[in-house]
Amino acid sequence: MNPDITRERENATFDVEKLTHILDGDIEKTKRRREIESLVISDPDFQSEDLNFLSRSERYDAAVKKSAHMILKLREYGISDPEEIYCYKSCVHRGRAEPLDLHLGMFLPTLLNQASPEQMETFFIPAWNLEIIGTYAQTEMGHGTHLRGLETTATYDPATQEFVMNSPTITSIKWWPGGLGKTSNHAIVLAQLHTQGKCHGLQAFIVPLRSMNTHIPLPGVVVGDIGPKFGFDEVDNGYLKLENVRIPRDHMLMKYAKVEADGTYVKPPSAKLTYGTMVFIRSMIVGEAGRALAKSCTIAIRYSSVRHQSEIRPGEPEPQIMDYQTQQYKLFPLLATAYAYKFVGQYMNQVYHRITGDISQGDFSELPELHALSAGLKAFTTWTASAGIEVCRMACGGHGYSRCSALPDIYVNFVPTCTYEGENTVMMLQTARFLIKSYRQASAGHQLSGIVSYLNESERRLQPQSVSSRPTVVNVNDLASLVDAYKLRAAKLVEMAAKSIQQELQKRVSQEDAWNNSAIDLVRASDAHCHYVVVKLFAAKLGEIGDTGVHSVLSTLALLYALQGIQQHSGDFLQTGLLSVPQLSQVSQRLKDLLAQLRPNAVALVDAFDYRDEMLNSVLGRYDGNVYEHMFEWARRSPLNKTEVHESYHKYLKPLQAKL
């Protein structure tokens, strides 16, 4: 064990294990997670060469191997709880995406949610037994977030009682679905339903893609891998071009909407039914933002405690780089953010489960608010976390750029969350739409409830209007007061966005153009709303924590999170008159104090995330801090070192030397 990191742990002021339980949910969950991790990590069938040393085809191969093995093991151990499956899977693939993700996470759940009982009988058991390997094909080359624009067609032919599936244009080729390229033999395909001469919009169809015996693509199915990407090397994201592919009528998912034998279309009872899945996936992504950032902070903070560099005081030994204020300022707010997002993820998950209960009883009342909030929070957290991972990576200096740090991998595997499941700017505007609607309702005298209740007229009258009009009352040392400040900032920015729309309308432009011409303000308002929600939920979490030591360190983190956000957005707080210039100086000073205060607990706070070395797979983030020996050992194993002299020497350099 590196003595620096040992000393860091000795200096911690709280019980790390207790904090781990809070992050997991409770002591039992921690225990169970560790059991599952041990099962996977000790299993020789899940060992593989370092993925960084493999080609993409080899990485895909290794992933399929592990996934196949995983399916067997899950059955053997009788693991069937979705959360436990997720935990097991994350552990097998070390948090990476894998070829069966969409089979497990989209194909099976979509069957469960949208297949009729007869369809369940036909498809579910084969899919459960991996005879049918499925994916979910929605995105097309020309259309992503805007679903109505999808072009794939399913035209009903009553003569044969079949749908004829087509990709009528190049832009309509399905593009991106995971596992589509090579792995899947079926896909749930989203297509525009045409029957009896009319288009009835998007429906889901089960389309066989490859022979169940030979895995060779079926006639009319042009399918393949979309090629190398920034990351996701293990996943065969695919393309699918359908050329008059005929599927039986019962291959349209018919739990809700239906097409009868003669081609009559029967509408589904509610359009909001798919909201639930979206909310669930977004809540998972928010949790993932917390995890990706937690991993990155673990690596960067542990490394910062063993890396010595430069000098603060001449003549003294080189200090740990974590002693530099600039290093603390880079990493500690991100550490606080990781905690914040983990708590937000927990909250969203709880709300989702509560609301799902209501929905199954036909109560959709809370869905619009949650749907709108989940869109914005997904965007808010994934943007910050993505940028934060890179800050962590660069905070490790040059070595962060090596794949042995694991940070490049964390980044490229996380950053697509900014785009998939709804492009982030579009998501922010979705939340903004809800905020503006709520604002208008409040302005019209309706009393809002829930998280947007701050938009009520009565609340808004309490706000300071400008620097001069009234003394501000924010106490920069009090978290509750800061939550209030964030709330008032959100209220003010929503109002400003609404007024911008109003001003545009006065120029006689259309509603739609007024909206587009105010989009910058709308995104800004959404961002402020989400920031308020995160600060509020972090503060609320503190109320649940009994242990004094843990409560104290988390309170410091929460305060740091809130104050750093204010410093970053100081323009907003000054502009809206919520803070004065002298208060802003106080914020700066207090932030510096908090960094120093957190310094002794930094390593313990990342230890509490409880990532085993096998899960982090980072030379820089090792628990024992013995970085350099292992970096050397890792490098020596790398492929270019298999021979002392690379063949290119004999092929090009030696002949060149002869010529010159």
Place this chain on the structure above:
Amino acid sequence: MNPDITRERENATFDVEKLTHILDGDIEKTKRRREIESLVISDPDFQSEDLNFLSRSERYDAAVKKSAHMILKLREYGISDPEEIYCYKSCVHRGRAEPLDLHLGMFLPTLLNQASPEQMETFFIPAWNLEIIGTYAQTEMGHGTHLRGLETTATYDPATQEFVMNSPTITSIKWWPGGLGKTSNHAIVLAQLHTQGKCHGLQAFIVPLRSMNTHIPLPGVVVGDIGPKFGFDEVDNGYLKLENVRIPRDHMLMKYAKVEADGTYVKPPSAKLTYGTMVFIRSMIVGEAGRALAKSCTIAIRYSSVRHQSEIRPGEPEPQIMDYQTQQYKLFPLLATAYAYKFVGQYMNQVYHRITGDISQGDFSELPELHALSAGLKAFTTWTASAGIEVCRMACGGHGYSRCSALPDIYVNFVPTCTYEGENTVMMLQTARFLIKSYRQASAGHQLSGIVSYLNESERRLQPQSVSSRPTVVNVNDLASLVDAYKLRAAKLVEMAAKSIQQELQKRVSQEDAWNNSAIDLVRASDAHCHYVVVKLFAAKLGEIGDTGVHSVLSTLALLYALQGIQQHSGDFLQTGLLSVPQLSQVSQRLKDLLAQLRPNAVALVDAFDYRDEMLNSVLGRYDGNVYEHMFEWARRSPLNKTEVHESYHKYLKPLQAKL
């Protein structure tokens, strides 16, 4: 040609070709650059498979092949001007780093600058003829930016007149030098010189690494590749462990410092001699920030003009995504930034050449200011450009994540500039050191000249002190007035940082601790200083432009750049009383107007960067806008599609299906 992109070009209000000449320097330079590009692009020996489809070893192999061929061609064509070599090399390797970079860019120049005439005779011609392939080994596993911390030793043995080179610790192993792992047979090694029982600090030594005949490492030389990285797949960044490697006395570079036969050490005449090289490399990096961002903007803006998505007005066709205000707000300020950095790069290059003339005549007077400025500007521009590349990538939605967009590649190959040649935060603090020193001189009554003259007492007395004390005079529509505002902001933030140090000192902490405890403020001050310099240089550039159309569009870009910086840092401008709250609203409105104003010229502005398709190598950034067909064609060529059924199906999935 895609009709959307044709229409964009028709709508442009200026002569693209004229702007290209300004970017290149003049019409002749544009001509010559295009000649060189055509030479390379038409040369069949430089063709290769798409690098995205190759393994790392294959990419390294392909790069060595091209580099070897390039050396022959440069001789054949008689290209010897450094700028032309750089242009040719960039074109061969499409802007990527390559195995001979350090041979050409560091080994040869270091010989030229630091070798004695005798050493030139011994080493230069063999190096020029690539018998000696060299690299520059400075960074160690445990030490990067802080050079004094380097641990490699060179101990003089007068008995044999040799230096004994050693890597005494694991942290002293040389780590990262490009071309060190496999390509080079020599290295210039930076090591602590020990002679006559004393350490005389860092000196440079020429160390033979591999046999000139067999390329096998010499005894005592442990050398290899450091393993895969985020990018730089073509480069064999290497490690080097020296175990009692003996080199003759004349292998220490002795133009300045010397060790005599008996071991007597002779000091060099000035310690500032190496500053020039650093300044030059940093000026190149600033230019590279402009280029990386220019390429990224070219791709994102062209794609935004052909991509249609979602709806602004219901019922109408899907608009080009460039019509969304949010998309304009992401891309146009980055476009302005790319122009700004290109002009800053030009400026630094000019100043460097001017000053180099002075230095060769023994005049070092301007060097400290330029050295300090180059450090900050390198950090300022590389941070912004790195983040900007990712914004461009994500502005392309999902397809930006595909390697066919080229954006992942641009990012991973550019982002190391934030770390190499001086870690960015350390660079910012170097600039801050100069600013604080200048501030103190000014406070002590000295009259400063040059770019920091705004720190003079007389200047500072003109500044507004707080919101209430005096009316602000900034005109948000006038670029000169905005340059002034940036200047006053910088002055204020330097003052605040200086005061923070003062306050710390009053707590009776040491100078060094006071500095570290104010580091956040110091970085912020540096950042403001650099921002001021960039805005000022952009404004100055406008003065050189005669063509009305070009002048007009660049003026709009410059104003956008300045106003967006103010919006992003509105807290600073409010806090320092330079802008009022109503003015900030004006800034927001004006920004929106400028976005709309630039919209018709966006494609033309990226066309003016004049990147040929072969140089961009991006399906999304194609000049003809025919994105989708080529994306499909690219995907079909990718390695996983070489077989219809991947072997993993037979190995794992088929057997699994039998078991379940």
